[in-house]
Amino acid sequence: MLLKNTYNELLKIATKIRSYIGIGALTLLIFIVLFAMKADGKSYVGFVTASFEQTLSFNGKILNGNLIAFIIMQMLIVHVPLLIALVTGDLLSGEEASGTVRMLATKPISRTGIVFSKWIAATVYTLIMTFWLGFLSLFVAKWMFGTGDLIVLNSNGLLILAEYDLGWRFVFSLIVAFLALWTVATLALAFSAFAKNSVGPIVSTMSVIILFTIIGTLDVSVFDTIKPFMFTTHMAAWRSIFEDPFPLREIIESVVILTVHIVALLTITIVRFNKKDITS
Amino acid sequence: MPLIEVQHLQKKFGAFQAVKDVSFHVNEGDVFGFLGPNGAGKSTTIRCLLSLIRPSGGTLNFFGKSLNENRSEVLSRVGCIIEKPDFYKYLSAQRNLEIFARISGKDIAPRQIQEMLDFVGLNGREKDKVSGFSHGMKQRLGIAQTLLHNPDIVILDEPTTGLDPQGIIEVRNLILRLRDEQKKTVLLSSHQLSEIEIIANRMVIINQGRTIVEGEVHELLEKQSLNLEVFVENPSKLEDMMQRLYPQLVTRLLYKSTYHIEMIEDVRLEMIQRMVESGCGLKSVIPKRSLEDFFIKMTEK
Numbered sequence: 001m002l003l004k005n006t007y008n009e010l011l012k013i014a015t016k017i018r019s020y021i022g023i024g025a026l027t028l029l030i031f032i033v034l035f036a037m038k039a040d041g042k043s044y045v046g047f048v049t050a051s052f053e054q055t056l057s058f059n060g061k062i063l064n065g066n067l068i069a070f071i072i073m074q075m076l077i078v079h080v081p082l083l084i085a086l087v088t089g090d091l092l093s094g095e096e097a098s099g100t101v102r103m104l105a106t107k108p109i110s111r112t113g114i115v116f117s118k119w120i121a122a123t124v125y126t127l128i129m130t131f132w133l134g135f136l137s138l139f140v141a142k143w144m145f146g147t148g149d150l151i152v153l154n155s156n157g158l159l160i161l162a163e164y165d166l167g168w169r170f171v172f173s174l175i176v177a178f179l180a181l182w183t184v185a186t187l188a189l190a191f192s193a194f195a196k197n198s199v200g201p202i203v204s205t206m207s208v209i210i211l212f213t214i215i216g217t218l219d220v221s222v223f224d225t226i227k228p229f230m231f232t233t234h235m236a237a238w239r240s241i242f243e244d245p246f247p248l249r250e251i252i253e254s255v256v257i258l259t260v261h262i263v264a265l266l267t268i269t270i271v272r273f274n275k276k277d278i279t280s
Numbered sequence: 281m282p283l284i285e286v287q288h289l290q291k292k293f294g295a296f297q298a299v300k301d302v303s304f305h306v307n308e309g310d311v312f313g314f315l316g317p318n319g320a321g322k323s324t325t326i327r328c329l330l331s332l333i334r335p336s337g338g339t340l341n342f343f344g345k346s347l348n349e350n351r352s353e354v355l356s357r358v359g360c361i362i363e364k365p366d367f368y369k370y371l372s373a374q375r376n377l378e379i380f381a382r383i384s385g386k387d388i389a390p391r392q393i394q395e396m397l398d399f400v401g402l403n404g405r406e407k408d409k410v411s412g413f414s415h416g417m418k419q420r421l422g423i424a425q426t427l428l429h430n431p432d433i434v435i436l437d438e439p440t441t442g443l444d445p446q447g448i449i450e451v452r453n454l455i456l457r458l459r460d461e462q463k464k465t466v467l468l469s470s471h472q473l474s475e476i477e478i479i480a481n482r483m484v485i486i487n488q489g490r491t492i493v494e495g496e497v498h499e500l501l502e503k504q505s506l507n508l509e510v511f512v513e514n515p516s517k518l519e520d521m522m523q524r525l526y527p528q529l530v531t532r533l534l535y536k537s538t539y540h541i542e543m544i545e546d547v548r549l550e551m552i553q554r555m556v557e558s559g560c561g562l563k564s565v566i567p568k569r570s571l572e573d574f575f576i577k578m579t580e581k
Contacts, residue, residue, distance in 0.1 A: 004382040005383050007382065008379045008383065011375075012379075015368075015370055098366055099364070099366030100368060103367075104383075105330075106331070106355060107380065107383045107385070108351075108353070108355045108356040110351070110352065277332070277333045277334060278333065279333065
């Protein structure tokens with residue numbers, strides 16, 4: 001029954017127009033960045049490398065597919081959560097708004113099964129979005145700009161990662177980025193269990209992300225104890241994968257905290273939906 | 281053994297007690313009328329029966345088993361429409377039925393879906409999106425969804441709400457076919473008392489969250505006094521006579537020259553004789569014993 005309902009949920013996502021808004025917007029944003037880089041990428045890169053040119057000499061192609069992919073991921077990882085919440089925030093609340101929750105909840109499938117199958121469908125959608133982000137930013141960028149070493153500018157200075165050392169880093173960073181987006185998808189689903197239409201869950205999800213991000217960037221000691229446990233602190237963990245030496249411990253910590261968030265939010269969703277009186 | 285047995289059902293929403301003490305049972309093959317005025321607790325009771333709402337007290341048994349402990353098994357043998365059937369508007373009628381068929385607990389072949397669409401008269405429209413369906417068509421699709429997994433019990437909550445007269449007749453005929461051709465046990469909640477009177481063999485009336493009366497429809501109606509509907513040529517003479525001779529009886533003007541007389545004592549023959557003698561020009565006398573009168577009497581108490 002769970003598998004059959006998961007198939008139903010995937011079918012519903014696949015046939016809803018809003019599901020393609022996210023994919024369409026993501027595609028458009030990536031192509032705008034690619035176009036901008038094609039048109040004026042050299043001056044963009046020149047601006048970044050200018051301060052190092054007196055001490056370093058750069059040989060080869062700095063503006064390459066790997067750098068573009070890294071820039072795109074950095075730019076879009078903040079916006080993709082909104083596109084994911086647009087779909088996952090509607091999964092339970094949309095059924096409530098359209099009245100179909102009555103039809104679903106009077107079928108032999110358990111309420112836990114309903115939530116679980118929606119969560120699996122949300123996971124698949126998040127996976128598709130992450131894969132699409134990776135595919136467009138990496139493969140299309142490489143196809144348009146060629147390949148080469150990656151220059152990463154971080155707080156410690158300039159880091160140059162060799163081309164041969166980048167493949168696994170991109171795959172691993174996409175996996176960690178997926179985990180962060182999966183947390184957002186589960187958060188939107190949890191809000192969805194409390195709402196009667198999809199506007200509330202989408203706005204609430206984005207509000208939480210914005211609020212937590214602001215708390216995370218505030219240099220105030222009162223928040224220091226909670227900062228390490230906020231999921232937003234770990235949403236950029238994928239970027240650590242492009243550091244040398246590789247910060248394995250920090251990444252494991254981020255993975256654990258994001259996973260705990262997913263499990264906790266899913267549990268809240270299941271408990272809430274099971275206790276809910278369907279009166280609509 | 282009753283197929284549905286409700287005992288002392290209660291439901292509280294915060295401080296408000298929507299259902300205080302509702303009990304009734306539905307036997308196999310019954311078309312069971314579930315009646316009550318607005319706010320009586322009908323919809324809450326039906327939602328409890330379908331596990332949409334968690335009861336605060338009482339027991340709900342289906343097929344002799346507790347609903348709470350056998351939810352999946354029970355729901356796989358029950359089909360329902362709660363008020364209006366809602367579907368995924370962006371999907372076709374057939375796709376919608378496929379979705380509900382997958383989680384019905386039974387294996388349903390595509391051929392059965394097509395047969396069900398034929399049964400409710402939606403053949404030829406199966407590929408159309410539900411967003412283009414009229415309310416009546418959605419109601420018929422709702423009945424198709426209800427019957428798709430061949431349930432033993434069909435629960436219909438206000439299935440004719442919002443339908444035009446043609447739609448009401450169509451749904452009523454479909455329910456009659458369920459009763460006569462498919463021998464289903466039907467629990468029917470409706471505001472259309474005439475509908476219950478025509479279709480149901482047993483019924484319960486609830487009011488203010490409590491069971492008022494339960495029994496065979498014809499037995500309950502037989503206990504009811506026989507009222508009269510009279511048509512006269514000279515209304516003032518009739519009103520005059522009724523005021524003089526029968527002031528204890530309630531005489532209501534229904535429409536021009538037609539009166540409804542509520543009988544509280546068996547004086548019918550004598551009264552008709554006096555009407556003839558009064559010169560009011562008696563044209564017709566129709567005995568009335570309706571569920572409507574019974575319902576009003578029961579819920580006014």
